[in-house]
Amino acid sequence: MNIKKYLKDKLIDLIIILVTYIIILLILFVFKTPHNLIIAITFIYFIMNIMLVLINFFRKKKFYDEFLNNLNRLDKKYLILETITKPNFLEGELLYQSLYEIDKSMIENIKKIEKEVNDFKDYIEMWIHEVKIPISSLTLLCHNHKNILSKNYFAQVKKLDNYIDQVLYYVRSNYTEKDFSIRKISLDKIISEVLLKNKDDLLENSIDIEVNLDEKNIYSDQKWLIFIINQIINNSIKYKNNTKKSIIKIISKKCHDKVILSIYDNGIGIDKEDIPQVFKKSFTGNNGRDSIKSTGMGLYIANKLCEKLGHILEINSKKGEYTELIINFGSNNLYNLND
Amino acid sequence: MKKIMIVEDDKTISEELKNLLDNAGYESIILKDFKNSVNIVLESKADLVLLDINIPNFNGELLLKEIRKTSNVPVIMVTSKTNEIDEVLSISYGADDYITKPYNPTLLLLRIQNIFKRIERTSDCYFYQELEFYPTKGILKKEDQEVLLTKNEMIIFSYLLNNKGNIVTRDDLMTDLWNNEEYINDNALTVNISRLRNKLSELGYYEAIETRKGQGYILI
Numbered sequence: 001m002n003i004k005k006y007l008k009d010k011l012i013d014l015i016i017i018l019v020t021y022i023i024i025l026l027i028l029f030v031f032k033t034p035h036n037l038i039i040a041i042t043f044i045y046f047i048m049n050i051m052l053v054l055i056n057f058f059r060k061k062k063f064y065d066e067f068l069n070n071l072n073r074l075d076k077k078y079l080i081l082e083t084i085t086k087p088n089f090l091e092g093e094l095l096y097q098s099l100y101e102i103d104k105s106m107i108e109n110i111k112k113i114e115k116e117v118n119d120f121k122d123y124i125e126m127w128i129h130e131v132k133i134p135i136s137s138l139t140l141l142c143h144n145h146k147n148i149l150s151k152n153y154f155a156q157v158k159k160l161d162n163y164i165d166q167v168l169y170y171v172r173s174n175y176t177e178k179d180f181s182i183r184k185i186s187l188d189k190i191i192s193e194v195l196l197k198n199k200d201d202l203l204e205n206s207i208d209i210e211v212n213l214d215e216k217n218i219y220s221d222q223k224w225l226i227f228i229i230n231q232i233i234n235n236s237i238k239y240k241n242n243t244k245k246s247i248i249k250i251i252s253k254k255c256h257d258k259v260i261l262s263i264y265d266n267g268i269g270i271d272k273e274d275i276p277q278v279f280k281k282s283f284t285g286n287n288g289r290d291s292i293k294s295t296g297m298g299l300y301i302a303n304k305l306c307e308k309l310g311h312i313l314e315i316n317s318k319k320g321e322y323t324e325l326i327i328n329f330g331s332n333n334l335y336n337l338n339d
Numbered sequence: 340m341k342k343i344m345i346v347e348d349d350k351t352i353s354e355e356l357k358n359l360l361d362n363a364g365y366e367s368i369i370l371k372d373f374k375n376s377v378n379i380v381l382e383s384k385a386d387l388v389l390l391d392i393n394i395p396n397f398n399g400e401l402l403l404k405e406i407r408k409t410s411n412v413p414v415i416m417v418t419s420k421t422n423e424i425d426e427v428l429s430i431s432y433g434a435d436d437y438i439t440k441p442y443n444p445t446l447l448l449l450r451i452q453n454i455f456k457r458i459e460r461t462s463d464c465y466f467y468q469e470l471e472f473y474p475t476k477g478i479l480k481k482e483d484q485e486v487l488l489t490k491n492e493m494i495i496f497s498y499l500l501n502n503k504g505n506i507v508t509r510d511d512l513m514t515d516l517w518n519n520e521e522y523i524n525d526n527a528l529t530v531n532i533s534r535l536r537n538k539l540s541e542l543g544y545y546e547a548i549e550t551r552k553g554q555g556y557i558l559i
Contacts, residue, residue: 128419129419130419132441133419135440135441136352136442137349137351139444140351141351141355143359144355144359144444147554157441161441179422181427183423191520192518195522196446196517199514206524206525209522211522222423223423224423
């Protein structure tokens with residue numbers, strides 16, 4: 001707040017002060033007041049008015065400067081009320097009170113929306129557990145009647161399960177602060193579980209598997225990690241190169257006390273300009289548009305989950321040659337303290 | 340015959356589970372009265388309990404806690420919840436294994452088999468007619484004649500031996516191999532089976548493994 005702008009704002013006050021002075025001056029002249037007295041009155045009048053203007057200016061300046069300054073520095077602007085002292089003039093008090101009411105109403109609204117989102121998330125989680133029951137029934141039915149049912153039945157049920165998991169983990173990656181527990185787990189069990197899940201697809205597409213886990217102990221959430229790796233393997237199967245013998249190589253190793261897991265396939269690869277976008281929501285790229293049905297959600301969710309778990313997901317690819325997804329688990333030492 | 344108790348409130352699942360277990364050579368019973376679940380499970384003298392977490396009246400975890408007060412019967416927890424915390428909790432209550440719905444039925448059978456094997460580890464020697472089979476060493480022995488099996492051949496022979504007289508599908512064998520982190524393809528399985536046949540022939544068992552066309556293999 002500077003004085004120039006303030007005075008400009010108070011222009012009417014200043015004009016009234018000036019006009020009043022002219023009127024007083026005229027009256028004093030008409031009554032033939034001695035000059036000395038006129039000078040004294042003028043002096044007193046202007047001193048008083050300047051003092052009045054300045055006192056008002058500094059009272060407001062103190063409050064508004066603090067207000068604007070804090071507002072600028074604040075990341076969450078709605079917290080402004082917590083940082084300022086209550087003003088001692090009417091306009092300021094009105095502003096302060098209004099802000100308080102506005103904040104309160106906004107917080108109530110956010111609480112309401114938060115509750116709705118949480119209820120929705122709870123409902124989705126519950127629904128998913130419910131829907132897993134008929135899917136289990138179908139899996140068992142397919143197995144028990146496999147001599148009369150085609151293998152396709154089982155494949156379709158598996159697909160259904162996979163899409164449902166995507167919803168579950170989408171909800172988990174977006175709406176939960178902490179829904180996982182990190183502990184020491186063994187990579188070989190996780191890889192085995194994911195590959196077993198996809199066994200039929202891998203065999204049917206005659207994709208060879210090479211697993212070489214030099215470092216097996218990592219710290220992560222088992223269920224989340226299974227989902228993440230499953231999405232990656234699903235993509236490898238989906239985008240295999242039909243012109244050559246397909247292979248998926250899964251390698252883990254220690255790299256400067258960090259553990260990395262690399263999942264490499266010799267599939268159709270990704271266009272160079274698409275690579276920076278593959279983790280974006282609903283991104284399908286040229287591969288998705290070209291032929292194969294793609295939702296563009298798999299890698300987006302996988303990446304989000306990695307972020308939450310504190311892992312780093314990276315991608316390298318060359319069109320027509322390979323795609324490699326790397327999960328960087330970070331340093332084990334960090335967690336050892338809690339063991 | 341091993342007796343398995345199924346504690347599951349979904350009718351289709353429990354019936355199909357019974358179907359699956361009966362076909363695999365177990366005797367299975369379905370728990371129907373959930374009000375007296377603790378007593379029924381304990382009185383059934385079951386050799387293993389398949390316990391769903393979401394059952395009426397009593398939560399599966401509480402039931403497990405009650406069972407553990409008096410019995411050491413092996414329990415496999417089954418749940419549709421995909422939550423790490425539930426798993427940790429179940430294991431801490433004394434579950435022997437934990438499996439998430441929907442599960443691969445062959446894998447469930449393998450896990451049941453593993454639990455029984457773990458309990459009955461009296462010797463590491465199994466018999467097939469006059470043959471002695473040492474799975475841990477991978478050795479097939481007839482009198483003083485010995486044949487060494489590779490890991491894959493060992494897994495395949497174990498599976499066939501466990502299901503002796505029943506048809507074993509290629510898919511079952513594949514599942515067991517992949518479960519043991521041997522990610523081989525169809526050709527390799529065929530090669531492994533013919534090598535295993537050759538080794539059995541060396542010991543004088545020429546027609547031990549029969550092929551049932553379109554179905555699988557059977558160890559006579």
